[in-house]
Amino acid sequence: MKRRELLAASTALALVMAAGGEASAWSLEEAAAPYKGTTIKALFLDRPGYRAAIEILPEFEEKTGIDVTWEILPYENSRERQVLDFTGGTQEFDVILIDVVWIGEFADSGWVVPMEEFYNDPKLADPDLNLEGFFPILLESFGTWDGKVYGLPFDNYSGLLFYNKCQLEEAGFDGPPETWQQLLEEYGPELTKPEENRYAFALQSRRGETQSADSFMRMLWPFGGSLLDENFRSNLLSPESQAGLEFRQELMKYMPPGIVDYDHSEAVNALAQGRVAMITEWSAFYGTLTDPAQSKIVDCLAVAPEPKGPAGLKPALGGFSLGVSAFSDPEKQAAAWLFIQWVTSEAKARDYILAGGVSGRMKPYEDPEIKSKYLYVEPMVLSWQGGVPDFRPRFPEWPAISEIIAEWGTKMMLGEVTTEEGAKEIGTRMEAILEQAGYYSGQKKLLK
Amino acid sequence: MARGRRERWAPLAFIAPAVITLLAVGLYPLILAVITSFRQYLVTKPRAPRDFVGFDNYATVLTDPTFWESLGRTFEFLLLVLPIELALGLGIALLLHKPGLGLLRTLTRVSLVIPLATTFAVVGLVGRLIFNREFGVINWFLSLLGLPPVEWLGQPATAFAAVAIMDIWQWTPFVALVLLAGLTMVPPEIEEAARLETKSPWKILRHIQLPYLLPGITAVLILRTADILKLFDLVFVMTRGGPGSATELISVYIQRIGFRVFDQGIASAQAILLLILTIILSRLYIRLVYREVEA
Incomplete structure (x- = not known):
């Protein structure tokens, strides 16, 4: 509205x-x-x-x-x-x-x-x-x-950067990363110590809505990319979208192994147990992270907006x-x-x-x-x-598209396909669904 | 006369409840699924026409590479777990068949039922814990051997293996119990006579026990094949078909089409194809494996 x-x-x-x-x-x-x-x-x-x-x-x-x-x-x-x-x-x-x-x-x-x-x-x-x-x-x-x-907004989330300020201070940082680039180039190498089982960042990427919404879409917007262009055609092969997806691949070296099996609970837990220094998660998990029964880092927990990309602050x-x-x-x-x-x-x-x-x-x-x-x-x-109201398209076809992204998004992360091949697969399948729904023939308004 | 008629109807009356129940819970949904498989049927679009589209849904399914991939994966799974379950099950059955150790044997037999009585979803949850990278008991054992932790559920091959291991854990006891029942069918005098003839357990198994085991093995093959073709809960809870599509067995894929995309037409066509496949396999098993014991 x-x-x-x-x-x-x-x-x-x-x-x-x-x-x-x-x-x-x-x-x-x-x-x-x-x-x-x-x-x-x-x-x-x-x-x-x-x-x-x-x-x-x-x-x-x-x-x-x-x-x-x-x-x-x-x-x-x-x-x-x-x-x-x-x-x-x-x-x-x-x-x-x-x-x-x-x-x-x-x-x-x-x-x-x-x-x-x-x-x-x-x-x-x-x-x-x-x-x-x-x-x-x-x-x-x-x-x-x-x-x-x-509907009236009831359970409301923004993606936030939750971080362990003690670990960041120990590594010589006096604040959280402001941009994704900083996270990758400065924070990543300093905070990742595989031999101690410690990693800089965890991005929950388990197959399902977690992969499509929390992992895949999160990396498109800050880099200026998007799922669809204004005509509802796939925009995943645009240089901006590709940059975002490539970035995710690069960032994986600072994430715990097996990140494609991380759901919300695993990511939150990894931060709560001190295994990772930063996560981007929904605001709703604040309660878990500040509960001494579930979190070892209650006193070290700090919260900031998600890092910015070249396109600015575009949090989940x-x-x-x-x-x-x-x-x-x-x-x-x-x-x-x-x-x-x-x-x-x-x-x-x-x-x-x-x-x-x-x-x-x-x-x-x-x-x-x-x-x-x-x-x-x-x-x-x-x-x-700020933020993007249609961070994920809200049209009826999303659940079907989300399934496709969840499958090919994890395949991308596993290196089974390149970001370009994966983007092509998602694009073709997604456009077939949108075609069938009648968006391209003008039967349906382009609402998302 | 009246009595004769009553006698003629009596058997029908006795089986009627069973037949009616079967019709209601078995045949009716089946017919409905067959009809749906010939229609365009999108649950989430109540206003869209639900026309009959002939074999369109079947054509879509048969030309869908993902369908074939997940079917292929299901057979890989079947070929991996079934022989192991049969071998382990036979081993356990033979051990339990040996005379002696009365109480221990009874206890073991009872404990064999426990995995069978566990819901798939719970087995899946237990699996997630056992194979957890940080706290899982498997990685703990590996660490005792000085091995590095394995990211079981985060890598395609190990995730597949983890699901297979949970299936083997749950269903080997079933195979053991069925085969044990077969072994007890062997007339003791024949077995004793054979033991006087030879000391080789292999010969006894091959010539005396195996004929009695074949009906059980056939039943195991049929039931386990059907089970694996419809194996859903365990996989969904453990890996949700991931990572990537490493553990997306055919029924996980069908569920995705039927209840996420809500395309009941396509999902029904897939299910019917699966049913046909199950029937063909069952017939094959019966023809190739099943032998009546000639007394």
Whole structure:
């Protein structure tokens, strides 16, 4: 959504509220009264943001009488379960988890309800909803599709550079690398000591979304590359994209062996155990790295924005919004909306952060206490000022393309194919998918 | 008359529940899969037409190099694990068949069931731990021998071997139990007579025991082949088909098409082709290996 449209939407909302004349009288308890006793079900992941929500949601249940249940699934199965729920007519989930790369598919297929149905309803809309209070990049990238809001940012990630400042100091660096080039040329050789089983950097690259999003795409943008050009043709053979992919190959000599089997947990663990000095990981792992039970480097941990490339700061962007299932009964939909509105609200943002979540609201991060308590806040807010909303294309075809990238991206890293050969393979296969989807014949808008 | 009719219907009534259940859980999905395999069927595009496209899906599958690669990889896997499982299983069965060591033998037999009772996904998780580079028990053993740690799951060849080892660990006991059952079928008087004739265990195995083992071996071949062709959970948990596509066996690939890309038409065609292949192999095994023991 363009910022202007967003402004228009929220102005309209304000007018509706004012016209209703009940704005001041709105309360969650009253709004929820007709739905007392309703049970709604959400799909959650086993990550800090969800544990935070689970911790704070009894308050919502108490206030509303709405019973919130959830099922925790591994990320790799969560889309499958929801898609089968939508297409199989099982009506299992009411609160839908929308990854940034699923929004196009879910919205396009009509599986989630446009939020305007709720925020234009004065009975359901909290006058303090304030859509503009979300970081615009978050609301746009995982809340909005084709100008309409479908989800409110809930579990929000920016790629950050987590590093072990003690190790860096020992090696004679008084700060983290500012650019990828520095990381490769200066930090890499100094911090890599294979005989001591220590490495400068780990880039989680396991086959799956981890390879395609966290490893492959992360190296394209900072070097000025991208997956697609403006006509949706592959841009992977462009000199910039190739430079990024070549860079990744070069950087591998400073990564632990077997990096292609590293998922998030392995990368985070490698830093937490002092085996690697730096990782670029999602902000959400801050909690793990500062937990003394899981991390040996609590006192040495420092956080910075991801290194810049020739194209500037283009950190990984990811996250999940919560939406309402189009297949649920109307009262469950309303109850689900009330829950989503509450859990992502400005009023609850502080509690959510203190419970370990990362809120998508701007306001709580102005709080000096929050700023000083959580080292990730400043670099993250900085990263969200810029960044690329379509860091990964958000159209429905992404999951299929992601599979192709995951396969050929790991083959590249293993040296089974060159970056050029791999890029060609991905390009051909990806264009076949986009062709079939109707992007080249003009049947489908070029939205990503 | 009435009694005769009842007697005629009685057997049918007895097998009816089983037949109906089989039809519901076996035949119905199969027919549905066959029908789907002739359609364009994208789950994620509910509004797209689901037309019949003839043999298009089959043509796509048969000309897809990735399909052939993963099928080839599956057969490599089969040819690697099956002989080892048979050899180890036979060895264990022969040891357990020896008289003596009563309690120990019973305990061993019971413990053989444990791997079989373990879910594939759990075996996969255990595999990830055993082959972990830092904390894995395998690398610990290597370090005792003064060998450097191996990045088991991060390199194509070793990842393939690691998955194979977990499969062998899980399924050798099954082979052992089936073959042990075969060995107990050998009439003791014949075995005793043979032992008086020769001291060579090999001759006894070849001429006395093997004929009784053949039906079991055939069953093992059929079941293990079908199992490996549909082996998914273990691989998915251990390596997700990676690194690269080193462990992408055919069913991991089918799952990818069916539940990530959600192209049910293509995935059904792949599954039907796999079923045909399984049936052909089973017939082959029965023809080549299976022999009735002539009493």
